[in-house]
Amino acid sequence: MRPAGNAxxxxxxTMSNDPERGYRPAAVEQKWQEAWERDGTNxxxxxxxxSAESPFYNLMMFPYPSAEGLHVGNIYAFTGADxxxxxxxxxxxxxxxxxxxxxxxxxxxxxxxxxxxHPMELIPRNVANFTRQLRxxxxxxxxxxxxxxxxxxYYKWTQWLFLQLFKAGLAExxxxxxxxxxxxxxxxxxxxxxxxACERCGTPVEQRRIKQxxxxxxxxxxxxxxxxxxxxxxxxxxxxxxxxxxxxEGGELRFPVARRNGDRWEPTDQVVPVFTTRPDxxxxxxxxxxxxxxxxxxxxxxxxxxAAVRDYQARTAATDLVARQxxxxxxxxxxxxxxxxxxxxxxxxxxxxxxxxxxxxGTGAIMAVPGHDERDFEFATELGLPIVRVVAGEGQxxxxxxxxxxxxxxxxxxVNSGRYDxxxxxxxxxxxxxxxxxxxxxxxxxxxxxxxxxxxxxxYWGPPIPxxxxxxxxxxxxxxxxxxxxxxxxxxxxxxxxxxxxxxxVEDWFRVPCPECGGEARRExxxxxxxxxxxxxxxxxxxxxxxxxxxDPEITRQWxxxxxxxxxxxxxxxxxxxxxxxxxxLHDLGHLDxxxxxxxxxxxxxxxxxxxxxxxxxxxxxxPDPIIEDYGADTFxxxxxxxxxxxxxxxxxxxxxxxPHGFVHRLWESVVPKDGELPDTPPDPDVxxxxxxxxxxxxxxxxxxxxxxxxxxxxxxxxxxxxGGRRPSRAExxxxxxxxxxxxxxxxxxxxxxxxxxxxxxxGANWPTFDPAKAxxxxxxxxxxxxxxxxxxxSVAPGTAEADLVALAKxxxxxxxxxEDVQVRKVIHVPDRLLNFVVG
RNA sequence: GCGAAAGUGGCGGAAUUGGUAGACGCGCAAGAUUUAGGAUCUUGUGGCCGUUGGCCGUGGGGGUUCGAGUCCCCCCUUUCGCACCA
Numbered sequence: 001m002r003p004a005g006n007a008x009x010x011x012x013x014t015m016s017n018d019p020e021r022g023y024r025p026a027a028v029e030q031k032w033q034e035a036w037e038r039d040g041t042n043x044x045x046x047x048x049x050x051s052a053e054s055p056f057y058n059l060m061m062f063p064y065p066s067a068e069g070l071h072v073g074n075i076y077a078f079t080g081a082d083x084x085x086x087x088x089x090x091x092x093x094x095x096x097x098x099x100x101x102x103x104x105x106x107x108x109x110x111x112x113x114x115x116x117x118h119p120m121e122l123i124p125r126n127v128a129n130f131t132r133q134l135r136x137x138x139x140x141x142x143x144x145x146x147x148x149x150x151x152x153x154y155y156k157w158t159q160w161l162f163l164q165l166f167k168a169g170l171a172e173x174x175x176x177x178x179x180x181x182x183x184x185x186x187x188x189x190x191x192x193x194x195x196x197a198c199e200r201c202g203t204p205v206e207q208r209r210i211k212q213x214x215x216x217x218x219x220x221x222x223x224x225x226x227x228x229x230x231x232x233x234x235x236x237x238x239x240x241x242x243x244x245x246x247x248x249e250g251g252e253l254r255f256p257v258a259r260r261n262g263d264r265w266e267p268t269d270q271v272v273p274v275f276t277t278r279p280d281x282x283x284x285x286x287x288x289x290x291x292x293x294x295x296x297x298x299x300x301x302x303x304x305x306x307a308a309v310r311d312y313q314a315r316t317a318a319t320d321l322v323a324r325q326x327x328x329x330x331x332x333x334x335x336x337x338x339x340x341x342x343x344x345x346x347x348x349x350x351x352x353x354x355x356x357x358x359x360x361x362g363t364g365a366i367m368a369v370p371g372h373d374e375r376d377f378e379f380a381t382e383l384g385l386p387i388v389r390v391v392a393g394e395g396q397x398x399x400x401x402x403x404x405x406x407x408x409x410x411x412x413x414x415v416n417s418g419r420y421d422x423x424x425x426x427x428x429x430x431x432x433x434x435x436x437x438x439x440x441x442x443x444x445x446x447x448x449x450x451x452x453x454x455x456x457x458x459x460y461w462g463p464p465i466p467x468x469x470x471x472x473x474x475x476x477x478x479x480x481x482x483x484x485x486x487x488x489x490x491x492x493x494x495x496x497x498x499x500x501x502x503x504x505x506v507e508d509w510f511r512v513p514c515p516e517c518g519g520e521a522r523r524e525x526x527x528x529x530x531x532x533x534x535x536x537x538x539x540x541x542x543x544x545x546x547x548x549x550x551x552d553p554e555i556t557r558q559w560x561x562x563x564x565x566x567x568x569x570x571x572x573x574x575x576x577x578x579x580x581x582x583x584x585x586l587h588d589l590g591h592l593d594x595x596x597x598x599x600x601x602x603x604x605x606x607x608x609x610x611x612x613x614x615x616x617x618x619x620x621x622x623x624p625d626p627i628i629e630d631y632g633a634d635t636f637x638x639x640x641x642x643x644x645x646x647x648x649x650x651x652x653x654x655x656x657x658x659x660p661h662g663f664v665h666r667l668w669e670s671v672v673p674k675d676g677e678l679p680d681t682p683p684d685p686d687v688x689x690x691x692x693x694x695x696x697x698x699x700x701x702x703x704x705x706x707x708x709x710x711x712x713x714x715x716x717x718x719x720x721x722x723x724g725g726r727r728p729s730r731a732e733x734x735x736x737x738x739x740x741x742x743x744x745x746x747x748x749x750x751x752x753x754x755x756x757x758x759x760x761x762x763x764g765a766n767w768p769t770f771d772p773a774k775a776x777x778x779x780x781x782x783x784x785x786x787x788x789x790x791x792x793x794x795s796v797a798p799g800t801a802e803a804d805l806v807a808l809a810k811x812x813x814x815x816x817x818x819x820e821d822v823q824v825r826k827v828i829h830v831p832d833r834l835l836n837f838v839v840g
Numbered sequence: 841g842c843g844a845a846a847g848u849g850g851c852g853g854a855a856u857u858g859g860u861a862g863a864c865g866c867g868c869a870a871g872a873u874u875u876a877g878g879a880u881c882u883u884g885u886g887g888c889c890g891u892u893g894g895c896c897g898u899g900g901g902g903g904u905u906c907g908a909g910u911c912c913c914c915c916c917u918u919u920c921g922c923a924c925c926a
């Protein structure tokens with residue numbers, strides 16, 4: 001298969017002896033995939049990892065190995081990332097590009113339940129199929145450093161990670177109201193609840209109180225937010241993270257609970273704290289609203305109101321979150337009979353409960369300012385509560401009626417607010433909070449939307465949480481030498497409605513002695529969240545050669561943080577935020593010397609077809625295998641990248657693939673002519689100029705992931721080299737073989753070999769260098785306009801002076817015609833581009 | 841509702857960031873070569889008209905400019921996030 005001898009350039013006569021002169025993608029691709037495998041072209045040994053001089057860690061989001069197999073979206077993402085990696089390699093980097101499988105989690109488990117096959121049987125099958133398909137796509141994957149999150153050798157370290165966080169006080173076991181999906185029968189993180197429904201199955205989520213493990217990600221919230229200013233990520237992703245963290249500045253104001261004394265209301269020691277971003281409007285707080293499940297409800301509710309309050313609480317609990325969180329539904333609530341003292345006015349205000357106030361945000365209680373908050377306005381209008389104006393905008397007075405909430409928080413001044421009257425809104429905010437603070441009735445506060453990360457799952461298909469509950473010692477970590485806590489193989493892995501994990505049914509597994517006191521104890525029977533598995537996998541890849549440590553310090557210093565991470569924006573918040581947190585925590589615990597895992601992240605777009613996302617329900621899914629069979633992976637890769645900008649995705653059109661297919665054929669035919677031989681003559685100057693312009697363009701656009709225009713440039717170049725049936729020479733096509741290699745690696749290897757080279761085109765920095773002198777245009781077309789309208793063009797040497805250009809332009813018949821009988825008032829000259837006569 | 845991005849031929853999409861709109865590809869038309877090929881090659885292809893020329897044309901309307909797909913204002917549409925977050 002490999003050419004004999006060590007000549008870099010073998011004479012083309014060897015090719016005329018070759019019976020295989022036609023391009024047969026399947027044969028070429030199989031040949032090179034086998035060669036890469038055999039020669040270890042894409043793998044790095046432990047020594048190579050340790051000693052690489054210019055390491056480049058090219059990471060892409062590893063897939064969940066579904067039973068359906070690799071879909072076009074996977075191939076699209078991986079191809080875009082693979083091109084990046086291959087380019088880096090051809091420009092002299094040692095590229096580490098691993099691939100793995102994120103095979104734990106509800107997704108896999110649900111599918112296993114559906115088809116009635118045990119995941120331990122199903123997953124290896126899927127992984128094998130994925131691996132086969134991934135090889136076929138021609139990705140430069142290092143299969144010696146692969147990761148499977150369900151492998152005990154991997155999840156041993158996932159459990160280790162849990163224990164590190166536990167020992168650092170970053171894991172907490174507490175009873176909490178949680179999102180419960182009645183269909184998946186499991187707890188979901190807030191992030192997995194989309195508009196009140198389960199992200200996976202769309203079932204409305206209920207609320208339950210269960211003991212859960214939480215990671216205290218909120219301790220890192222400020223750093224997670226601040227670092228966003230310094231990392232090189234897609235703008236859309238940064239924005240999504242900022243939104244998700246949801247920082248808002250405001251104040252916590254305390255409303256003392258009031259007690260009736262005769263006909264007066266007096267403050268008690270108990271307070272209802274509220275969070276507000278508008279402390280300036282506190283004089284307009286005419287009532288207080290608690291979330292129905294707020295602990296203070298029982299304190300403020302009067303005996304007369306109790307029945308109504310209980311009833312409302314019960315109804316709320318029964319209402320699922322979808323219905324509850326519909327912003328457009330009419331607001332409801334009931335009066336508790338109790339009152340609080342408005343800390344600013346000293347007046348008693350009624351306390352209500354209403355389901356539009358959410359327990360999870362802020363303090364679970366609000367001061368309602370109907371005059372200046374739309375939701376409060378709506379509620380007050382519906383229930384006949386007083387509305388007071390405390391901010392007046394331009395042209396408004398203290399008594400200007402409010403027929404809707406006035407929410408402008410920039411231009412108003414305070415009214416009806418005692419000694420704060422006349423202050424602008426922003427000044428009043430701090431003044432009021434500071435004054436209340438002196439009385440212990442308030443303080444500045446920053447609130448976040450982000451919650452602690454709930455990591456326990458009452459499911460089967462995940463790594464058991466490595467904790468042993470002992471009646472006398474409490475929650476005891478499993479000693480590291482006992483890791484992994486292996487997931488037992490059990491036939492009945494179905495979750496049930498009890499809220500406990502299926503593992504809680506496996507008594508001989510969970511009954512263990514306490515590692516500390518030796519007494520009877522019980523394993524934690526929850527498994528950990530899938531997002532924990534993938535929050536650290538990139539640390540594992542380069543260190544899979546080691547079984548005795550999660551990641552080797554030296555290797556990690558050499559390869560991390562990840563140089564480029566490419567993936568879908570659907571993971572913009574969850575996976576990317578959690579893995580940042582994990583990395584930060586490991587950094588603080590002394591395991592890593594960096595705190596941000598990915599230097600550069602780029603989100604890719606989505607492939608759509610017939611105007612919408614590919615989905616089974618729409619029946620517009622493209623199955624990759626037959627396309628690869630018909631056209632070859634090289635053509636498929638080119639086509640996917642040619643559809644549109646990689647960052648934006650593209651519209652898959654079935655007939656379009658013939659374009660790139662023809663391009664590959666023409667390239668092949670140019671290097672391996674059907675008849676005769678590849679000319680070894682010097683390059684044509686015009687073709688050479690175009691070549692160097694193309695090299696320049698690709699060298700700029702590939703690192704920027706602008707693949708669609710890069711491919712267009714290569715097509716353009718080949719069109720020039722073959723214009724008018726011309727036969728290009730070796731010097732003209734050989735560099736193109738290198739340029740196309742990241743996109744179409746198999747055909748590039750084959751042509752490289754047929755050009756007489758030994759070994760892989762990817763070994764050695766074979767990316768062509770461009771010569772600016774050769775790329776320079778010898779003549780430029782200058783547009784000639786009269787009053788901004790194109791009237792002709794002149795062809796001149798670059799840098800031609802304006803005076804010469806004017807003379808040439810005026811000599812153009814059509815330009816002259818438009819300059820007749822008019823006076824040239826002004827000439828606009830853009831060197832080498834345009835000349836505009838302004839006439840009048 | 842809020843936020844972001846985007847609207848360019850029959851279609852996917854280009855356009856050096858204010859300077860010849862429609863690169864490249866699909867599709868279509870005509871031809872060459874093959875005539876088992878989704879192979880190859882040539883030419884044409886935004887619309888309209890008086891066709892060596894001209895007018896119109898980048899969702900709609902206004903504006904800035906010698907010059908606007910690109911900048912500004914208003915409106916419409918689509919897609920994607922967030923969604924009673926106080």
